[in-house]
Amino acid sequence: MSNVLTCQRNIGITLSNEFAKKQLATHAVNCGLICGHACKYCSTPSLIRTHRFFKENKITSFAALESGTAIVDLWTHLRVQRQSMKLDSNDVVMMSTLTDCWAPEARERDLGRHLLSTILSKSTCSVRILTKSASIAYDFDLISKYRNRVMVGLSITAPVHNEHLAKIIEPNASSITERLQALHLARDMGIRTYGMICPVLPGIGTSQSDYESMLDSVLAAKPETIWTEPLNARGPGIVNCAKALQQKGYGLHAHEFDMIRSSHFHQLYVEDLINTATNAAISRGCLDKLKILVYSDGDGYNVNDAAVIWLKR
Template sequence: MIMGKVQEFQRSVGVTKSEEFNKKQLATHAINGGLICGHGCAYCSTPSLLRTHALFRDMGISSFQYFAEGGSVVDPWTAIRVGRQIGSLTENDMVMISTITDCWSPEAQKHNLGRKILEQVLINSKCKVRVLTKNAAVQNDFDIIKQFGDRIRIGLSITSPISKENIIKLIEPNASLMSERIDAMKKAHSLGIKTFGMICPVLPGIGNDPESYKQMLSAVLECDPEAIWTEPLNPRGPGITRCMEILDKNNHSNIAAHFDIIRNSTLHMDYVENLINMATNIAKEMNCIDKLKILVYSNGDGYRVDDQAVIWLK
């Protein structure tokens, strides 16, 4: 049984150029602290990117099974490589920590990985930095972040209103509570650290009704974010089914039914369309439409939406 096992694995990459996150207007480059993080978010699509990775082949297990059984893969040597590579970035570049695996997840914290990476980036380059995490432990590094505050933006992923944090905890078992993430964002703002909003993924039956979305947006707006990104749930891999099964098992079959519906590609498109229109209308109502960026993996064909805030990614 793998449950809770942490595998240390040394990669060759440190700082990577990211066309995808450049399209999203989030960053030009990315830094990640491993292959699979220990937050264990049931909807995570990262295992889908690792299907052919040699590590899992050598272990005799698929990336999906390893993740499903609670395993994580951390690279404690990441900061060393980042220090060697980051100097080529300029003040016109934005590096994002993290895009795939969280550098403040439990196994990363044991190596103080997020802070070590931050130090290398801030000391050895002039680039700007965007930190994204689901862990309030990032506030332990606000001291160094505050020193370089003009270069850094802090965001904590918001995936449910606080009123539903007991439900989201079932499918984000090792991430910080939603109230803790929002408190960390507010603390950053109070210290004069720049913030950005990341309301994503917007989960069916949890965050995609107007009242829940409004609660999440209101919480982020209290932190005066420079911009707010929002995104539907990615249908890639078994994440939707995994969320559905967990919710059903824990007596939330009514919410599980919302996940079940969007397994159908046509109904998933309806869910995305409704999210775009709802988020746009609420942002207009709350006078923040200029800050909203809705990320959609499509070219827009077939959608009947007000797309003034949409970034079509295909």
């Protein structure tokens, strides 16, 4: 992609209490500020909006996302090289938490592979990869050499029959079919996998049959654990999704997003997702694998929360 800016940050591998609470990782590493997948629901601009880069370049984080601008840090590996030596076998590094290290601009520059190789060769820690890019499969040769220390997940946000809708919301990400193919290839190569059905898009993946379709596709990859999560209400993401669907002529689907702008209806959406995911997992005998991430303390929710991690407790 052509609309790529560079930014030299001062961080590499960071402690991540949030992802530790999610039971995903102890540390995080990202290869820039905004990735080129340009997902309409992305909450990263809300988290990095005060970064000095935006003031210096007279652009907001939200405008960068909307224009499809990617911002990469080509020097991340230099900091990661030094920091990796401090990690031990009890640590798990998440690649990535804010930006995708295999997004188009990162893949063109081999940032994900370079960072992954550095972390694995300089430490004894484990790495959990999360991406929306099927191009991760090009690095399965490297991952296979460290197969006991690397877990691969590809975010599944819609059932295959609704991937045309997901493409509107995640314009530069791999198709759902391509992501599942990469995940299943990892399984076939003996690479450890985990499931990430996240975010579950309202009206696109929230019905019982739609969720079960996604769950079955992920279970076919023999995941060690499966995480699922509702769409984050932070920032303008919900509005952006509705706008994009409306512009493509999917007014009814846009309405599903508009509905959950209300805190009351967002809670109902989350409750329905919890019950849908829990019932689907129970019927398939995999409730022990499921972890539902919810940014709430659980007060006022009427759900079976056997698999819920209440992130604000």
